[in-house]
Amino acid sequence: MRIGERGRETLRRALIVLGIVVGSIVVLLCAVVVVGGSLFIRRTFPTIDGTVEVPGLHSTVEVHRDKWGIPHIYADNAEDLFFAQGYVTAQDRLWHLEFNRRVGSGTLSEVLGEATLETDRFVRTLGWRRVAEMEADSLQGEALAMLEAYSAGINAFIDSHRGNLPLEFTILGFEPEPWTPTDSIVWAKAMAWDLGGNWEAELLRASLIQALGEEKASELAPPYPDGSPLIVPPEIGGYGNLGIEGLLARYAPVKELLGAGGAAVGSNNWVVDGTKSATGMPLLANDMHLGLQIPSIWYEIHLVGGGYNVEGYTFPGVPGVIVGHNEDIAWGVTNVNPDVQDLYIEHTSPDNPDQYQYQGQWLDMEIIEEVIEVDGQEPVVERVRLTRHGPIINPVVEDLPEVIAFRWTALEPNRMLDSVALLDRASNWEEFRAAMELWAVPSQNFVYADREGNIGYQTPGLIPIRAEGHTGLVPVPGWTGEYEWEGYIPFDELPNVFNPSTHFIVTANNKVVGDDYPHRLGYDFAVGHRAERVATLLQAKDVLTAEDFQLIHGDTYSIPGEIFTPYILQIDPEGFLQERALNEIRGWAYHNDADSSGAAIFQVFYLELVENTFGDELGEELLAEYLGAGSWHHIALESMIEDADNAWFDDAGTPERETRDDIVARAFADALDYLGNKFGDVPHTWKWGRLHGASFxxxxxxxxxxxxxxxxxxxxxxxxxxxGYTVNAASFDADEPFATVDGVSQRLIVDLSDLDNSLSIHATGQSGLPFNKHYDDMIALWQGVKYHPLLWSREMVEQNREGLLVLESQ
Known part of the structure; x- marks a missing residue:
């Protein structure tokens, strides 16, 4: 298969080739393999039974671990509650905490050396930690108390376990520094970056315009299709000198380290009210799609005390619960995909490169020197220049002749942790919306349900209002003052709905509102197939159960398969192999199940169809970027597939004029060549799961x-x-077909009639310790779309308890 290879060096491979292959380390590792149950390993395991005296507590805290390793924490006050959350998170995920804060702070090179220096320079230039420090300095009240207590709990664990640190610290030869509130905030910035990458779309649009012209570029980056579902139903010249490929290449290692999901995959959530529920009360579901990794990006927790009784998912390093339910309400999220980032082309003074032009005046840039410690060499000083539009990114991007500034809503201080604290204690729609008003980044599609029977939807977040004429689609001049942000969409004008007449709400990264909405949220929404499929399944039955929600979570029906397969079936087979492969397609019901040969043939065919249709015009490098552009090629091909003589189907490299049917036949033949070479010429053995494995x-x-x-x-x-286009999402990168690179990171079903009937799972397990039984005990459940009960009542927690740890004040 002729898939464009970006040749991206895997950063994480370089991280370890720094001298850890030392005789003593190799001996240690071999010993670990042979005696995995040895004292060396077990001494890093969390204490889950007995009583431990911990300095910093005010009163006794009970930590009940259930049989899936999930802590249920009972405390007398909020300070002790979050202290204990920090402590147990460190028990399970201390290395994960350390790695997260170093990624977000740009300090990996301090322990990993020169291999991560370019990544650190990129992150330090953008300034995630600088903004996090400003937010930490402005904290007050409940959010400050929450973060300080959480940090104190992590530090209490570190201080009492310096001789029993996880394996990663032993291998890399260092100990963690104390945790601070800034460390928690900086990981929130990193996740906002992961979910807010529309700047990549700006760069790709500019590349397409440069290569093809505006008209043809718009055909390859088309608008959201008419007729696709909405969440809230309606009742510069050239860009040839931007150095775009260099910028995207520099960002690739950062994206990899974050476990960032690909553009094609998003998340799903939906909620039904009691009229559509067998219980007479709402049911809510959520599955968030991110890069797959181990340990899991998520950590499950149940927090009781000090006015809190909340359970669900959080990120290691962030106190409270991000997604889940409390005694009164439940909520789930998907990404809005708003346009919250812009690239500005700046004019700098020929006499002073630290000045830039704005509306006829030369303004001084703010200069910040970031000192990056690098293991094994002298520190590197990164000279960061800041403009009114954000940091100048040229020093961390090779061969970028234009001066580019980067603006992003998350680089402006906000009150996200206040939002989390309010959300976790909200008891009704009004209090939920009060929490949402403080939710700044990343902007998410929140679905809501409560125990009074209400359901709702809210878009929160800082979404810019741009000057007239500034679409946000491509890089813009920074010197004229004509492309500024004029504020943010007021919260009361952001989309929301309460108890809709449809009796259900579905979001799947699809377009939020119609074009009559007075503000522009963004342009690059998911194509709408997942939302359409969920809505179809919800409407297929008058009354739904939690079991129905489980089936929806596991649904692999492919709407693209339904659209494109009829054109495959029009092919006149050339030879026995094509005839047998067509038989597999004829028997395919459009489900991308792991044991389906039809799914394998279709998925390879589709990738070949994109390449054979657009590759001649785009070239290898631009095609590789285009393949990673999420829904663009799906929307483009779906809009043109009925037009057999569409000009895009003509191969510019041949004297003949090809039609759709010629390209479909060519793509099918190329797909069979690929599959035959990989698995042999027996099409019924070409199972999708053999191609489409998930590695952690x-x-x-x-x-x-x-x-x-x-x-x-x-x-x-x-x-x-x-x-990437099925409800049970598992997307692959065209650079390494067809291995799953991102997909469902967790699944949640909340039954508001009886919270003990709620269900949950995430991709690997609670522990970050490789030999612990909870390191990987959820993988088989996740793979089979099965769940563990999300235990709520004290009675059910105690019936399923694996251990009881009592934390006493010292």
Missing amino acids: VHQPLGQSGITVLEMIVNRGPVEVGGS
Whole structure:
């Protein structure tokens, strides 16, 4: 298959080739493999039974661990509650905490050396930690108390376990510094970056315009299709000198370290009210799609005390619960995909490169020197220049002749942690919306349900109002003052709905509102197939159960398969192999199940169809970027597939004029060549799961190139179904077809009639310790779309208890 290879060096492989292959370390690793149950390993495991005296507590805290390793924490006050949350998170995920804060702070090189220097320079230039420090300095009240207590709990664990640190610290030879509130905020910035990457779309649009002209570029980056579902139903010249490929290449390692999801995959959530529920009360579901990794990006927690009784998912390093339910309400999120980032082309003074032009005047840039410690060499000083539009990114992007500034809503201080604290204690729609008003970034589609029977939807977040003529689609001049942000959409004008007449709400990264909405939220929404499928399944039955929601979570029906397969079936087969492959397609019901040969043939065919249709005009490098552009090629091909003589189907490299049918036949033949070479010429053995495995790779040790180490920390591959356009999502990167690179990171079903009937799972397990039984015990459940009960009542927690740890004040 002729898939454009970006040749991206895997950063994490370089991280370990820094001298850890030392005799003593190899001996240690071999000993670990042979005696995995040894004292060396078990001493890093969390204490889950007995009584431990901990300095910093005010009163006794009980931590009940259930059989899936989930802590249920009972405290007398909020300070002790969040202290204990920090403590148990460190028990399970201390390395994860450390790695997260170093990624977000740009300090990986301090322990990993020169291999991560360019990533640190990129992050330090953008200034995630600088903004996090400003937010931490402005904290007050409940959010400040929450973060300080959480940090104190992490530090209490570190101080009492410096001789029993996780394996990663032993291998890399350092100990963690104390945790601070800034460390928690900086990881929130990193996740906002992961979910707010529309700047990549700006760059790609500029590249397409430069290569093809505006008209043809608009055909390859088309608008959201008419007729696709809405969440809230309606009742510069050239760009040839931007150096775009260099910028995207520099960002690739950052994206990899964050576990950032690909553009094609998003998240799903939906909620039904009691009229459509067998219980007579709302049911709510959520599955968030991110990069797959081990340990899991999520950590499940149940917090009781000090006015809180809340359960669900959080990120290691962030106190409280981000997604879940409390005694009164439940909520789930998907990404809005708003346009919250802009690139500005700046004019700098020929006499002073630290001045830039704005409306006829030369303004001084703010200069900040970021000192980056690098293991094994002298520190590197990164000279960061800040404009009114954000940091100048040229120093961290090679061969970028234009001076580019980067603006992003998350680089302006906000009150996200206040929002989390209010959300976790909200008891009704009004209090929920009060929490949403403080939710700044990333903007999410929140679905809501409460125990009074209400359901709702809210878009929160800082979404810019741009000057007239500034679409946000491409980089713009920064010197004229004509492309400024004029504020943010007022919260009361952001889309919301309460108790809709449809009796259900579905979001799946699809377009939020119609074009008659007075503000522009963004342009690059998911194509709408997942939302359409969920809505179809919800409407197929008058009354729904939690079991129905489970089936929807596992649904792999492919709407693209339904659209494109009829054109495959029009092919006149050339030879026995094509005839047998067509028989597999004829018997395919459009489900991308792991054991489906039809799914395997279709998925390879579709990728070949994109390449054979657009590759001649785009060239290898631009095609590779285009393949990663989420829904663009799907929307483009779906809009033109009925037009057999569409000009895009003509191959510019041949003297003949090709039609759709010629390109479909060519793509099918190329797909069979690929599959035959990989698996042999027996089409019924070409199972989608054989191509489409999911691997869970540890960061950063999992791609070290040291086999024994990778055996310890990695898991998989496991066969999975789905694609980026099915409800049970499992997207793949065209650079490494067809391995799953991102997909469902968790699944949640909340039954508002009886919270003990709620269900949950995330992709790997609660623990970040490779030999702990909770490191990977959820993988099989996740793979099979099965769940563990999300225990709520004290009675059910105690019936399923694995351990009881009592934390006493010292």
